[in-house]
Amino acid sequence: MLESHETSSRPMPTFEQFQARATNACTPGQKSAYAPVWRRACERLGSMPLDQVTTLDIRILQQADISRAAHRTSSRDGRYAGERTVRAMRTLFRMAEQDGWIDHQHNPAALLPLPRRKPSTRRALTSSELAEINSVVPIGSRDPALDCLIIRLHVETACRRGGALKLRLADLDPRWCLVRLREKGGTLRWQPVSPTLCAALAQHAQGRGAIRSCDALLRRLDHQPLSPQHHDALWKRIRDLLPWASEHGVSTHWLRHTTITWVERRYGYGIARAYAGHTDTASAPTATFIRARLTEVAEALSALTGEPHPLVASEGRYHSQQLLDHTASQWEPAT
Numbered sequence: 001m002l003e004s005h006e007t008s009s010r011p012m013p014t015f016e017q018f019q020a021r022a023t024n025a026c027t028p029g030q031k032s033a034y035a036p037v038w039r040r041a042c043e044r045l046g047s048m049p050l051d052q053v054t055t056l057d058i059r060i061l062q063q064a065d066i067s068r069a070a071h072r073t074s075s076r077d078g079r080y081a082g083e084r085t086v087r088a089m090r091t092l093f094r095m096a097e098q099d100g101w102i103d104h105q106h107n108p109a110a111l112l113p114l115p116r117r118k119p120s121t122r123r124a125l126t127s128s129e130l131a132e133i134n135s136v137v138p139i140g141s142r143d144p145a146l147d148c149l150i151i152r153l154h155v156e157t158a159c160r161r162g163g164a165l166k167l168r169l170a171d172l173d174p175r176w177c178l179v180r181l182r183e184k185g186g187t188l189r190w191q192p193v194s195p196t197l198c199a200a201l202a203q204h205a206q207g208r209g210a211i212r213s214c215d216a217l218l219r220r221l222d223h224q225p226l227s228p229q230h231h232d233a234l235w236k237r238i239r240d241l242l243p244w245a246s247e248h249g250v251s252t253h254w255l256r257h258t259t260i261t262w263v264e265r266r267y268g269y270g271i272a273r274a275y276a277g278h279t280d281t282a283s284a285p286t287a288t289f290i291r292a293r294l295t296e297v298a299e300a301l302s303a304l305t306g307e308p309h310p311l312v313a314s315e316g317r318y319h320s321q322q323l324l325d326h327t328a329s330q331w332e333p334a335t
Contacts, residue, residue: 170213
């Protein structure tokens with residue numbers, strides 16, 4: 001613990017008291033991921049002074065979260081749950097360092113290693129698998145127009161679930177057929193979409209009460225914004241209808257893998273990287289030199305969908321590669 005005059009004149013907060021303060025300092029993403037871990041930790045450590053929590057206490061919490069993790073076909077025996085616990089506790093005690101309650105030498109979370117990640121089992125879907133998914137999306141759906149629109153949006157843009165949920169009316173640019181995506185890490189980018197999808201999104205928003213620029217773009221039949229629970233229900237229904245999808249735990253992120261793999265195989269790493277919206281610098285400086293222009297991303301999209309895009313300067317520069325041909329008869333603009 002720091003022995004400054006400031007800290008010695010203040011009573012050491014309990015774990016529960018400090019986690020409430022830490023929660024208020026979190027970004028929305030951190031709060032969603034870490035606050036549930038901290039609340040569970042309060043059941044065991046809530047009344048303990050913050051500087052008396054040990055590495056062993058955190059390891060016990062980690063093992064409890066691993067045991068509690070839901071078993072799914074795509075699960076890793078609770079490995080990700082254990083990793084989330086370590087990351088959450090590291091974040092909390094790093095805040096405690098910044099707030100002057102402990103020093104790094106006595107940070108119990110810093111001594112606990114992160115579990116080594118196993119390779120992901122996600123992969124690109126084949127064209128026939130993608131066609132099967134599109135064929136069952138309307139089955140049993142209370143809102144087939146919205147569900148088909150969601151799938152099409154994810155296939156064209158390769159956006160994450162969070163990117164779709166955060167779309168607002170102001171994020172649609174009908175003139176240049178672009179959507180503005182806000183995704184993890186605070187990234188913000190414009191992503192090309194086909195003229196057909198752009199028109200369908202505009203029609204959908206207008207028909208479901210999106211008026212102000214800040215209104216959600218994707219909306220349910222009751223005009224309420226699309227929720228994460230809707231996504232979860234959509235994929236549960238797909239997996240219930242397709243045994244192979246259930247066996248492999250197929251989800252929205254598989255569509256992202258599918259599109260980015262397709263783009264990389266035909267247009268190379270640089271354009272695939274831009275299409276995915278990757279901004280990490282792990283591969284720098286090479287990634288700086290091969291950075292793709294938005295027009296090149298639009299050209300790849302044109303090849304993917306078989307539609308000309310306004311950003312592509314000259315006609316005939318794309319060649320449809322059949323990936324979406326299987327879905328054309330299944331998808332109609334949403335109303």
